Amino acid sequence: MTDRFAVVAPRAELAGSYRSLVREFTDAGEPLVPFTLEFPHEDFDALLGQLAAFSRGDGLPPGFVPHTTLWLVGDGKEVLGVSNLRHVLTPRLLVEGGNIGYGVRPSARRQGHATRLLQGTLEHARGIGLDSVLLTCAKGNAASVATIRRCGGVFDSEEFIPARNEVVQRYWIDLA
Numbered sequence: 001m002t003d004r005f006a007v008v009a010p011r012a013e014l015a016g017s018y019r020s021l022v023r024e025f026t027d028a029g030e031p032l033v034p035f036t037l038e039f040p041h042e043d044f045d046a047l048l049g050q051l052a053a054f055s056r057g058d059g060l061p062p063g064f065v066p067h068t069t070l071w072l073v074g075d076g077k078e079v080l081g082v083s084n085l086r087h088v089l090t091p092r093l094l095v096e097g098g099n100i101g102y103g104v105r106p107s108a109r110r111q112g113h114a115t116r117l118l119q120g121t122l123e124h125a126r127g128i129g130l131d132s133v134l135l136t137c138a139k140g141n142a143a144s145v146a147t148i149r150r151c152g153g154v155f156d157s158e159e160f161i162p163a164r165n166e167v168v169q170r171y172w173i174d175l176a
Ligand SMILES: CC(C)(COP(=O)(O)OP(=O)(O)OC[C@H]1O[C@@H](n2cnc3c(N)ncnc32)[C@H](O)[C@@H]1OP(=O)(O)O)[C@@H](O)C(=O)NCCC(=O)NCCS
Pocket: 033, 101, 102, 103, 104, 105, 108, 109, 110, 111, 112, 113, 114, 115, 116, 136, 137, 138, 141, 142, 143, 144, 146, 147, 150
């Protein structure tokens, strides 16, 4: 990763850029991925507090594991993408969801940002002691499949998920 890009914790100074990222997803009619993009952000300090608490494992809803939200920031000023790292896997996450979800703002796609974001998130995963991570993704999501493979993902399995009406693939990335 060059110095132009950094994968960092969310911070208040970039609230405006973060809000514009969420707006781009909404305006494009896309689902908010990762799921923390759905969290209310009018009170930004409250959002930052909530994300920090969930990363520590505090106040998690039932069934949720500690998870850390990270931003890919360009030139220190633009939030280009957002990832969410689940610290442990549950039986449900093993089927679908895995350790990491991510999304890049629609206007900044096809410039390698997902690859940068996932690489930085993998460094973070290594930093919290994980020696491998599971990535899951829809088989038809060519951009995500390419991102995962480019970051070292090794195909494990695939399964039709009726609730999604699509085939979901699983890949492992070795961090050791
Ligand atoms: C998936 C997503 C994160 C990719 O972001 P991106 O910044 O455009 O991806 P990159 O520019 O880093 O490209 C990564 C790879 O995907 C390929 N790619 C990007 N967009 C593509 C597309 N529309 N079709 C096919 N391949 C594509 C790139 O060529 C690159 O492959 P390469 O390394 O072999 O050249 C982005 O499309 C997104 O946010 N989608 C909505 C949320 C989502 O689906 N998240 C993943 C959930 S599993």
